[in-house]
Amino acid sequence: MTRPSSLSWRFLRWLVIFLVLVLAGFGSTLYAVTRSSTIDEVDVELRSAAEVISLRLKRKLIPWPTGRRPLRQSAGPARVEPDGSQRIEMPKSLARHASAWFVVWGPDGELHASGGEVPEQLAWDGVRRWSPRTTPMAEVAQRMLTVPGNHRTSIQVGRSVARELDDLHWLAWRIGGVGVGVLAVGIASGWWLTRRMLRPLDVIAEAAESISVEQLDARIDTSEMDDELARLGRVLNTTFARLESSFDQQTRFTADASHELRTPLSVLLTRCELALSRDRESGEYRDALESIHGAGKRMKALVDELLQLARLDAGALELTLAECRLDDVVAEALTLVSAAAEKVGVTLAPDLQVVLAHIDEQRMHQVVVNLVRNAIQHTPRGGRIDVTLRTAGIDAVLTVTDTGAGIPPEHLSAIFARFHRVDASRQRARGGGTGIGLAITQGIVEAHGGTVSVESEVGQGTTFRVTLPRNADGRHAQSPSSSPPKAIRPRADGSKRT
Amino acid sequence: MRLLIIEDDADLRSVLGEALREAGYAVDEAGDGEDGLFKATQVDYAAVILDLMLPGIDGWELLHQLRKTHDTPVLVLSARDHVLDRVRVLDNGADDYLVKPFELAEVFARLRALTRRSVGHAHPEIQIGDIVIDTAARTATRAGRDVGLTAREYALVELLVMRVGALVSRMSIHDHLFDENEEASSNLVDVHVSNVRKKLGKSFIVTRRGEGYLVPRREPTT
Numbered sequence: 001m002t003r004p005s006s007l008s009w010r011f012l013r014w015l016v017i018f019l020v021l022v023l024a025g026f027g028s029t030l031y032a033v034t035r036s037s038t039i040d041e042v043d044v045e046l047r048s049a050a051e052v053i054s055l056r057l058k059r060k061l062i063p064w065p066t067g068r069r070p071l072r073q074s075a076g077p078a079r080v081e082p083d084g085s086q087r088i089e090m091p092k093s094l095a096r097h098a099s100a101w102f103v104v105w106g107p108d109g110e111l112h113a114s115g116g117e118v119p120e121q122l123a124w125d126g127v128r129r130w131s132p133r134t135t136p137m138a139e140v141a142q143r144m145l146t147v148p149g150n151h152r153t154s155i156q157v158g159r160s161v162a163r164e165l166d167d168l169h170w171l172a173w174r175i176g177g178v179g180v181g182v183l184a185v186g187i188a189s190g191w192w193l194t195r196r197m198l199r200p201l202d203v204i205a206e207a208a209e210s211i212s213v214e215q216l217d218a219r220i221d222t223s224e225m226d227d228e229l230a231r232l233g234r235v236l237n238t239t240f241a242r243l244e245s246s247f248d249q250q251t252r253f254t255a256d257a258s259h260e261l262r263t264p265l266s267v268l269l270t271r272c273e274l275a276l277s278r279d280r281e282s283g284e285y286r287d288a289l290e291s292i293h294g295a296g297k298r299m300k301a302l303v304d305e306l307l308q309l310a311r312l313d314a315g316a317l318e319l320t321l322a323e324c325r326l327d328d329v330v331a332e333a334l335t336l337v338s339a340a341a342e343k344v345g346v347t348l349a350p351d352l353q354v355v356l357a358h359i360d361e362q363r364m365h366q367v368v369v370n371l372v373r374n375a376i377q378h379t380p381r382g383g384r385i386d387v388t389l390r391t392a393g394i395d396a397v398l399t400v401t402d403t404g405a406g407i408p409p410e411h412l413s414a415i416f417a418r419f420h421r422v423d424a425s426r427q428r429a430r431g432g433g434t435g436i437g438l439a440i441t442q443g444i445v446e447a448h449g450g451t452v453s454v455e456s457e458v459g460q461g462t463t464f465r466v467t468l469p470r471n472a473d474g475r476h477a478q479s480p481s482s483s484p485p486k487a488i489r490p491r492a493d494g495s496k497r498t
Numbered sequence: 499m500r501l502l503i504i505e506d507d508a509d510l511r512s513v514l515g516e517a518l519r520e521a522g523y524a525v526d527e528a529g530d531g532e533d534g535l536f537k538a539t540q541v542d543y544a545a546v547i548l549d550l551m552l553p554g555i556d557g558w559e560l561l562h563q564l565r566k567t568h569d570t571p572v573l574v575l576s577a578r579d580h581v582l583d584r585v586r587v588l589d590n591g592a593d594d595y596l597v598k599p600f601e602l603a604e605v606f607a608r609l610r611a612l613t614r615r616s617v618g619h620a621h622p623e624i625q626i627g628d629i630v631i632d633t634a635a636r637t638a639t640r641a642g643r644d645v646g647l648t649a650r651e652y653a654l655v656e657l658l659v660m661r662v663g664a665l666v667s668r669m670s671i672h673d674h675l676f677d678e679n680e681e682a683s684s685n686l687v688d689v690h691v692s693n694v695r696k697k698l699g700k701s702f703i704v705t706r707r708g709e710g711y712l713v714p715r716r717e718p719t720t
Contacts, residue, residue: 255578259577259578260577262577262597263507263510263577263598265598265599266510266575266577266598266599267507267510267513268599269600269601270513270514270517270599270602271513273517273601273602273603274602277520277602291509291512291513294509295509
């Protein structure tokens with residue numbers, strides 16, 4: 001059900017115009033050349049005949065009406081007719097044509113001699129014109145030529161060119177017929193060619209049309225395409241694949257987010273339902289409310305994180321950059337999480353150099369808290385978390401090293417992906433995060449123009465390394481669009497080394 | 499009726515446990531897959547409530563392992579609401595599926611249906627002579643009057659009535675009435691039996707000394 005596309009119609013229209021112009025030009029040139037050569041031939045014939053007549057005339061004894069004697073007298077085929085007029089034989093070259101004729105006019109238009117089928121309408125017009133012309137006489141096209149004879153006579157030679165004109169007429173028809181034929185063949189082959197050339201475009205269009213939210217895996221079959229279109233097809237396929245993966249990512253993200261919200265929501269609703277199922281002591285209500293409060297806080301934290309991630313994605317996270325002591329920021333963050341570390345029996349071992357940096361204090365605080373919290377979650381009781389801060393050239397380098405179980409290599413590349421967990425489940429039993437903390441951490445550091453990398457050895461522990469330009473001039477911060485939106489960027493490059 | 503909740507979220511586990519205990523069930527809890535599978539294979543639970551996303555052994559694997567040896571009814575509670583997830587879980591041997599967030603009333607109703615079905619009853623009311631056990635309302639009536647059973651007594655009655663005509667050992671009754679955290683002596687079973695006899699008639703429960711108890715089959719009186 002492919003409608004003729006406007007492209008093929010346009011191509012065809014131009015093809016027809018082009019063909020008509022070429023054929024008309026070619027046909028009319030051919031006709032004009034043939035016609036002029038035919039007429040030229042006649043003219044040459046007439047001219048030579050006229051010359052022969054002129055010679056004969058000169059040789060003849062012709063008693064001129066003026067009474068003057070001819071200059072020369074010669075024997076020739078001329079005879080004196082009984083009516084006194086001179087008779088001049090028709091030159092043989094002209095006599096071949098039945099319709100040939102000649103007339104010798106005197107200076108005042110008197111008829112001296114004639115031969116052949118002189119058309120009745122022929123009259124001396126008194127004008128001595130030497131160029132050949134074609135005049136219709138008695139519905140017969142006569143080609144005639146006038147040449148000057150001796151004694152101011154005019155020799156007019158002519159013959160019918162009706163046959164030649166008929167031939168030319170016929171030729172014109174044939175040229176037209178062939179032209180129409182060529183045009184038809186041209187249109188047909190042009191149509192066929194455009195259909196053939198545009199068919200891959202139809203295939204591409206159909207594939208593109210069939211792509212929808214429900215079916216993102218449709219691809220263009222480029223196996224039977226020409227090079228250029230195959231390239232277009234491949235480019236589109238790549239785009240489709242990127243679309244699909246970004247869509248998948250979004251879908252998964254949404255599913256994960258709703259999944260994360262469902263559990264605290266279940267706690268909240270069930271707790272309410274249970275508390276309200278019968279009358280209770282005030283202490284029981286207090287317990288229920290506390291539990292509900294906890295679930296609500298969990299949901300709020302998750303919603304906050306999701307919102308922050310959405311801002312990072314949209315490049316709308318505004319950094320408030322200021323000169324500050326990065327080591328103070330880290331120390332403060334460590335104080336905040338020290339209680340949590342103590343609770344699970346993990347030692348925090350900071351080793352911080354004084355580092356001045358131009359950063360968003362609040363966001364960097366969040367980065368440190370996220371990284372250390374993550375480390376606390378994955379470190380067993382009695383473990384140790386080293387936090388170091390150093391200057392390295394124009395950068396500040398923060399490392400967080402735990403003595404936890406480590407991350408298997410197959411998970412290392414996806415560690416910064418949203419809701420990615422090395423364990424299939426939540427680790428909330430240890431005050432764990434929602435699985436998007438590391439994604440946010442990476443977003444914030446990258447907004448500062450820095451990088452986060454991770455190294456891990458199973459059974460030994462994991463090191464997160466944040467490399468941050470000390471003098472973030474805000475260029476990176478103001479133009480997060482310099483990197484492609486995160487929703488589309490594949491997240492498999494989490495393990496950038498610095 | 500003893501249940502097992504396998505759910506890694508401590509808050510949800512505890513609130514579900516509280517709610518079910520209040521409804522008269524004995525409830526055991528497990529916070530991860532290994533613990534859950536161990537308990538599910540050790541104790542003859544009336545039903546297991548299972549979350550899918552578990553640390554260690556996940557819900558699908560747990561189901562797979564459990565179904566090799568046990569027919570315990572399993573109600574899956576999951577945040578995953580995709581049709582394919584439900585299909586996969588049910589095809590993996592689960593008996594029912596509820597998506598979080600859920601209503602407690604629905605969890606209870608589905609548990610009742612599951613436990614009823616597992617012993618071959620479809621109708622929510624079971625009649626033994628002039629005694630009618632309403633498993634939906636969790637009440638027993640004798641000659642049309644509610645006899646006012648406590649939750650524990652009802653659980654005992656339901657257990658025996660569900661297996662009417664069959665002997666149930668004191669140990670098994672003990673297992674069904676008390677959860678893992680209750681330090682109840684087996685004498686407590688006898689106490690509950692005697693209380694039930696006071697309310698439903700001496701002959702309602704028959705004692706097989708040294709073996710256990712049973713509720714004998716009886717023609718419903720008109």
